[in-house]
Amino acid sequence: MARYDDLSTGPIAYAALVSTILLVVIILMVRALCYSWVEAEDDRKFADAHYTASDIEIAAQKGRISGYGKMEVEVPAPEGSAPDAPPAKEERLLIPVASAKDALLEDWSSQKKNK
Numbered sequence: 001m002a003r004y005d006d007l008s009t010g011p012i013a014y015a016a017l018v019s020t021i022l023l024v025v026i027i028l029m030v031r032a033l034c035y036s037w038v039e040a041e042d043d044r045k046f047a048d049a050h051y052t053a054s055d056i057e058i059a060a061q062k063g064r065i066s067g068y069g070k071m072e073v074e075v076p077a078p079e080g081s082a083p084d085a086p087p088a089k090e091e092r093l094l095i096p097v098a099s100a101k102d103a104l105l106e107d108w109s110s111q112k113k114n115k
Contacts, residue, residue: 069094 071094074087095103 064094065097067094067096 070091072089072091075090076087077083077085
């Protein structure tokens with residue numbers, strides 16, 4: 001047989017290997033891109049989500065801890081009193097959390113200086 005009738009298997013194997021590697025890389029890149037799109041969409045949905053009942057409650061709680069006010073709380077009965085005695089009510093002063101933090105830090109620093 002003549003030489004020109006034989007197929008050159010070296011270039012064919014090389015082309016098959018390169019195209020297989022290229023196909024795998026493209027598949028992995030498309031998979032990563034789709035995963036990134038799904039994650040971005042989930043993040044966008046979580047950022048835009050609003051739960052009305054929770055938002056109202058959180059706003060009320062932030063209002064309570066950021067301002068001054070008075071609150072009536074139940075104080076447990078002292079030891080030795082009747083077990084079925086109703087708890088006493090006491091009025092307490094509410095201060096903002098930032099002010100309470102500053103007051104505590106000043107108190108602790110003065111206690112350290114006195115020791």
